[in-house]
Amino acid sequence: MVTARLYEERLQKEYMEGKRPGFDISAGDIPGELHLAAGQEAAAVGVCHHLRDDDTVTAPHRPHHVAIAKGVDLKRMTAEIFGRETGLCHGKGGHMHLFDPDVNFACSGIIAEGCPPAVGAGMAAKKRNSDGVAVAYLGEGAIDQGGFLESLNMASVHDLPVVFVIEDNDWAISMPKERVTRPDDGSKRADGFDMHGVRVDSDDARAIYEAGGEAVARARDGNGPTVLEVQVHRRMGHFMGDPQTYRPEEDQQRAEDRDSIERLAADMRGFGIDDQELEEIRDRAANRVDEAVTWAKQQPLPEPEAAHDHVFTNPPSGVTSEEPEFSDAGAAAGGDD
Amino acid sequence: MSTPEQEAVGRTATMSDAMVEAVAHEMRADEEVFYMGEDVADYGGIFDSTTGLLDEFGRDRVMDVPISETAYLGAAVGAAQAGMRPIAELMFVDFFGVAMDQIYNQMAKNTYMSGTSVSVPMVLTTAVGGTYNDAAQHSQTLYGTFAHLPGMKVVVPSTAYDAKGLMHNAIRDDDPVVYMFHKRLMGIGWMPAPDGPKTPVPEEDYTIPFGRADVKREGDDVTVVTLGLHVHRALEAAETLADDGIDAEVIDLRTLKPLDRETVLESVRKTGRLVVVDEDYRSYGVTGEIVSSVAESDLDALEAVERVAVPDVPIPYSRPMEDAVIPGAEDVAEAVRSVGE
Numbered sequence: 091m092v093t094a095r096l097y098e099e100r101l102q103k104e105y106m107e108g109k110r111p112g113f114d115i116s117a118g119d120i121p122g123e124l125h126l127a128a129g130q131e132a133a134a135v136g137v138c139h140h141l142r143d144d145d146t147v148t149a150p151h152r153p154h155h156v157a158i159a160k161g162v163d164l165k166r167m168t169a170e171i172f173g174r175e176t177g178l179c180h181g182k183g184g185h186m187h188l189f190d191p192d193v194n195f196a197c198s199g200i201i202a203e204g205c206p207p208a209v210g211a212g213m214a215a216k217k218r219n220s221d222g223v224a225v226a227y228l229g230e231g232a233i234d235q236g237g238f239l240e241s242l243n244m245a246s247v248h249d250l251p252v253v254f255v256i257e258d259n260d261w262a263i264s265m266p267k268e269r270v271t272r273p274d275d276g277s278k279r280a281d282g283f284d285m286h287g288v289r290v291d292s293d294d295a296r297a298i299y300e301a302g303g304e305a306v307a308r309a310r311d312g313n314g315p316t317v318l319e320v321q322v323h324r325r326m327g328h329f330m331g332d333p334q335t336y337r338p339e340e341d342q343q344r345a346e347d348r349d350s351i352e353r354l355a356a357d358m359r360g361f362g363i364d365d366q367e368l369e370e371i372r373d374r375a376a377n378r379v380d381e382a383v384t385w386a387k388q389q390p391l392p393e394p395e396a397a398h399d400h401v402f403t404n405p406p407s408g409v410t411s412e413e414p415e416f417s418d419a420g421a422a423a424g425g426d427d
Numbered sequence: 428m429s430t431p432e433q434e435a436v437g438r439t440a441t442m443s444d445a446m447v448e449a450v451a452h453e454m455r456a457d458e459e460v461f462y463m464g465e466d467v468a469d470y471g472g473i474f475d476s477t478t479g480l481l482d483e484f485g486r487d488r489v490m491d492v493p494i495s496e497t498a499y500l501g502a503a504v505g506a507a508q509a510g511m512r513p514i515a516e517l518m519f520v521d522f523f524g525v526a527m528d529q530i531y532n533q534m535a536k537n538t539y540m541s542g543t544s545v546s547v548p549m550v551l552t553t554a555v556g557g558t559y560n561d562a563a564q565h566s567q568t569l570y571g572t573f574a575h576l577p578g579m580k581v582v583v584p585s586t587a588y589d590a591k592g593l594m595h596n597a598i599r600d601d602d603p604v605v606y607m608f609h610k611r612l613m614g615i616g617w618m619p620a621p622d623g624p625k626t627p628v629p630e631e632d633y634t635i636p637f638g639r640a641d642v643k644r645e646g647d648d649v650t651v652v653t654l655g656l657h658v659h660r661a662l663e664a665a666e667t668l669a670d671d672g673i674d675a676e677v678i679d680l681r682t683l684k685p686l687d688r689e690t691v692l693e694s695v696r697k698t699g700r701l702v703v704v705d706e707d708y709r710s711y712g713v714t715g716e717i718v719s720s721v722a723e724s725d726l727d728a729l730e731a732v733e734r735v736a737v738p739d740v741p742i743p744y745s746r747p748m749e750d751a752v753i754p755g756a757e758d759v760a761e762a763v764r765s766v767g768e
Binding site for chain 1 (some may be wrong): 441466467468469470473491492493494495496497498509521522525527558559560561562563566616617618619645738739741743744745746747748750751752
């Protein structure tokens, strides 16, 4: 959790380098939009800690915390975010489109569109009789999208090992949940599809860990899919540079006050872990983040011509450049008699 | 960039201001006009397409909608068929995939399939284009995709003056109009626009007809046909070329459907040389359509042709690669030089 938080805070700083004065989205070291997940760490950690490398996770446009919790290579992920040649995707994908097949992680910038591929990963696990699990992350704004609702039905009717994790941060960019979505509790979407639905509304890593464990175990044991909605908080704007003029100050303050990391630290102190140990955790995380960012920034940018590579696995025309020849060419071509 | 008549207006506006002004005017004039989309109310549109509309018209007429493109674009179709004049915004054109049935099977076809007993007087506004490294799912223009499918009029303004007149015409049109505005031209604080799109804009309402291209720069040597952001890149190239004694004519298509083939043909008959530039994929798109329509009408007029477009790859994220695939002014200049040889 601490790694994910420090990572986002560091990226926020790195992202703004070169974009000032004012804010020019097309300048600076980190290209494009940047959607940071500070305040949503508990949702990532609480579920992903129950997963193995061969389990699949799909994440949305705000993916870093989930990627870190799933064990994505932090250096290569960071290099990708900086648009470098040695990044996870050679600079093709960027921060919304990270792919790490080593730990079966992928994300997409289109709302709810990670859900159907998670259903597919669950289907593959079931067909192969493995006990693999697929987890699709989405925001609470995404539960109104067809891709999510269709996926619920398909996962339910086929009893697939899929967990849908709704990160409820209260805001779909500028739109508060109550203005655009009913019901208030997104886990109730599960009811209509005759599947398990659970909401954890405390933004508490331990409670999410417990609920996540149950959902993942249900999937792994062949007992079907779950919708798990967890309350989280968006501590930063929707994207860096978001003026957030639509957001009441009290709401921003509430997000900062209800810090799941501080809450977990308090719990740990209760279990006898002292401040020095907590400080060591923080230092280790800070070093890891610093190492990744420093490495990433030393990596080369791709050559412009590299834009033409990677459209297909088998370029340019497929697996063969030869047409087959058959001895009875007339019959093969469907000739008369 | 602006004509003497426009200059006489005095007042200049950004493309976003001009669009919003037209929408507000139509909303005042006709209570049946309303606007819906994601983040169009309090936010005022992620790309400033609805700034200030909520304050004047309230939530009933400037509606934030769920992230349910199929439902709200389809609802616009239904409301239009019921006689209202909805404007529905698709935040990025790249999101069309989740709602394409409502766009191309319902919105675009109901007029024809009903033998015009039904009409669909709606405007689908949408942000297009790259140049800020937003990668493959947020940077496309898809001009050719929308213009290819019959039944929708497709509008692509490149200046504030055109944006306002085309918006008035789009809202008053009894058919579905797809209004594609390029993010880089809007004049958003965090995405600096080139100088060109900010033009004089009359305060009063006016309409620019569809199917009429605009010659943004007259020239005798080479015809450059383009649209959107690339009007400005072509004009920049034309200035460079003028220093070398090459006089390029720059035609801004302004609408893709209906398409003003006549203005293009007339220019090519004068210059004999055609360069078509756009920010869409090269194959099966706008550039091919322009070249083939000229060739079909008057093959003899055509001495040399070049196309400048995005090669057939998704838009890459990293800056050197994005710069390589989206045509720049220098790419346009090079193409003009090559047809001039």
